[in-house]
Amino acid sequence: MNALGDARLRTWTLRFMALLAADAQDQLAWLGERELETEDVVEEAELLCRVSEGLAERGVFGPSDLFHLRAVGRRLGEIDAACRVGPWAHALATDPAWDDIRSLARPLLLTRPDGWRQPLPRPARPHTEGG
Template sequence: MNHLGDAHLRNWTLRLAALLAADTQDQLAWLGERELETKDVVEEVELLCRVSEGLAERGAFEPEDLRDLRAIGRRLGEIDATCRVGLWEYALAVDPAWDDIRSLARQFLLTRLGDWRQPLPRPVRPHTGDH
């Protein structure tokens, strides 16, 4: 790793993978009252999976990490447009793709960190427009 941006993106990828790997109940607890759209989760993870290619070229991830991240990206790409509509909390409950993604994220974290159980990222507070 040779850039501060690389370290930030690597850490964000690991945090997001921890959220994806968490048990459904923990994901729902993390969501709390937040209304997070499924399409936004899919887009964020797909972006990080694509960015990971460059991170691996610069040494931030190992080749086996990249293989796991590509698998997550492929599975996300298989989620059709109708399943991307609506709140993520509902998709977690009804779309089996998220069980597959959970398993893939766990494999990524096991390979990278030796344990899939990682602290979840701090929830982002909703933007209210007030300063």
Template sequence: MNHLGDANLRTWTLRFMALLAADTKDQLAWLGERELETKDVVEELELLCRVSEGLTERGVFDPEDLHHLRAIGHRLGEIDAGCRVGLWHNALVADPAWDDIRSFARRFLLNRLGDWRQPLPRPVGPHTNDR
């Protein structure tokens, strides 16, 4: 890793993949009362897939990792606009695309870390404007 931000992007990717690879019940428990919009998750994941190209070029990920991330990006592209509306916890249960994405995330983690079962990232609390 030759760029200072690469380590942070690698960590972000691994944490996001751990969340995506988790069983649906664990994802729903992680979400808890959070009202996370599906479109926001898709946008964040699309960004992750785009930056993974550069990370692979710089040796942070290997070509096999990139293959799995591209598969996720491709599957995301197949989710129509109507399925991007609403809360992510509903989409996780109703849209089979998330099962496919879970499978690709698991393959990514198996390749990168040897096991797809990883600790879920710590949930981030709601943003406030309190100073």
């Protein structure tokens, strides 16, 4: 991948980790009235954790970053299939795995020079039929 692509993936990974590291009430506020499926959140985060391996090989992430991303990826992989079904807002309120993921994502962001208290990514767009 080129440097611009690597930089975009790095930014998206850090933004997504900021969302996962945020307090539950902030995550729920970010969601608003939108219904983001838990499975979609898990799959996106797992993909970013896997992609981070290649980014680390190219020096975009350091060994410490990779350690934390691997920990988040492992915990996401442990989420039972039944717990991946339904709205993420419900999972945040009922599944303690999200507390674990939150605590695993925070150290990655705390090692960043700008800290983890960056704005959350833009809210998820509502799903519309046919588009």
